[in-house]
Amino acid sequence: MSKAKLLVVEDDPNLGDILHEYLTMKGYDTTLCRDGEEGWSKFKKDKFDLAILDVMMPKKDGFTLGKEIKKVQEDLPVIYLTAKNLKEDIIEGLKIGADDYMTKPFSMEELLLRIGAILRRTQKSDEIQALKVYNFGDFELHYDEQYIKGPNGDHKLTSKENELLRLLASEINKLVNRSHALKQIWGDDSYFNARSMDVYLSKIRKILKDDPKVQIITVHGEGFKMVVTG
Numbered sequence: 001m002s003k004a005k006l007l008v009v010e011d012d013p014n015l016g017d018i019l020h021e022y023l024t025m026k027g028y029d030t031t032l033c034r035d036g037e038e039g040w041s042k043f044k045k046d047k048f049d050l051a052i053l054d055v056m057m058p059k060k061d062g063f064t065l066g067k068e069i070k071k072v073q074e075d076l077p078v079i080y081l082t083a084k085n086l087k088e089d090i091i092e093g094l095k096i097g098a099d100d101y102m103t104k105p106f107s108m109e110e111l112l113l114r115i116g117a118i119l120r121r122t123q124k125s126d127e128i129q130a131l132k133v134y135n136f137g138d139f140e141l142h143y144d145e146q147y148i149k150g151p152n153g154d155h156k157l158t159s160k161e162n163e164l165l166r167l168l169a170s171e172i173n174k175l176v177n178r179s180h181a182l183k184q185i186w187g188d189d190s191y192f193n194a195r196s197m198d199v200y201l202s203k204i205r206k207i208l209k210d211d212p213k214v215q216i217i218t219v220h221g222e223g224f225k226m227v228v229t230g
Contacts, residue, residue, distance in 0.1 A: 003029040004049040004119055009039035009065065010081065011057045015104075019052070022108050028115075036060025043069055048076065050118060052111075055082040067096050075146075075159045077118045081106075097158065101192050117187020122159060134169035136228050137214035141165050150210045160185065160200050168204075168216065168226040178223040 006028045010016035013034070020032040031046065033039040037059040043051070051069060053062035066078050077099040100114050134141040140149040146162045148155050157165065163185045167176060182189035182197060201216060201224070208214045218224045 003027060005029045005031070005047065006115070007031050007033070007039065007043060007046075007048040007051040009033045009036060009052070009057065009062065010054045011035055012054070018108070023112075023115075026112055036062065036065040039065050040068060043072075049122070050077045050079070050115060052079045052081060052115075055080050063092055063096060066098070070097050075122070077122055077159075079111075079114065079118070098196070100187075114187055121163065121185055121187065134166060136169050136172055136226065137208075138211040139208070139214060141169050148207060150207065152210045155207050158200070160196070161204055164197070164200055165204060168224075172226050172228050175219055175225050176223050181223065 006023055008016065008019050008023065008030055010019060010032070011034055016032050016034065020030050023030045031042055031048070033042050036053075036057045039051075039053070040060060051066075053066055055062040057065075062080055062082075066080070069076055069078065074097070078097070079100040079102060080098050081102050081104060083104045099118050102111060102114070132142065132144050134143065138151045141162075142149065143162060143166050146157050146159065148157060148165065164181070167181055167184065178194075178197075179189045182193050186193035186196065205216055208216065213229050215227050216224055217227050
């Protein structure tokens with residue numbers, strides 16, 4: 001299997017060098033850029049499996065770069081690094097599709113674990129690909145193509161919406177534990193990831209309104225389940 005390619009954009013020269021050296025040593029093909037404009041230039045020239053972006057950077061900040069990247073490659077996972085721990089930053093990150101968020105200073109070992117969890121989720125295994133279409137109510141989830149066919153047309157899904165729907169559709173009328181879902185799809189059940197999952201569940205519920213026989217029920221304190229009637 002070829003090495004996963006990481007785009008690291010960090011303007012702090014010391015931290016940038018440490019990240020580049022550490023991630024390369026751990027087996028990743030790592031490209032280091034010193035500002036947002038250089039990061040954008042490298043992104044356009046190569047194909048990456050994951051991006052690690054510092055939020056506060058000269059020329060182009062991390063959120064701006066992240067938005068530009070997502071417009072071109074919506075399913076590219078992005079981890080944001082910041083020196084601040086503000087809820088406003090977390091909410092902004094969620095809005096533009098952040099996969100994770102780390103506040104400086106952070107543990108290199110923890111970063112490595114989070115990268116591994118995200119890549120395991122995004123690089124589909126043969127076992128997950130075994131079942132390609134899930135049927136529930138008047139819907140068909142086409143997992144490989146990442147879209148859902150419904151009574152009022154097709155809906156293209158983000159990678160997380162796709163993974164959440166697959167998990168729910170494989171456990172119809174059964175309770176899906178909240179912590180289990182977070183660990184399986186996001187890698188851990190942190191506050192940030194829990195908020196992210198709530199956002200995606202809300203989007204999925206809007207899609208499912210097209211068929212009143214299909215609902216996602218929240219079981220407070222435990223999790224949620226897809227209920228299919230009729």
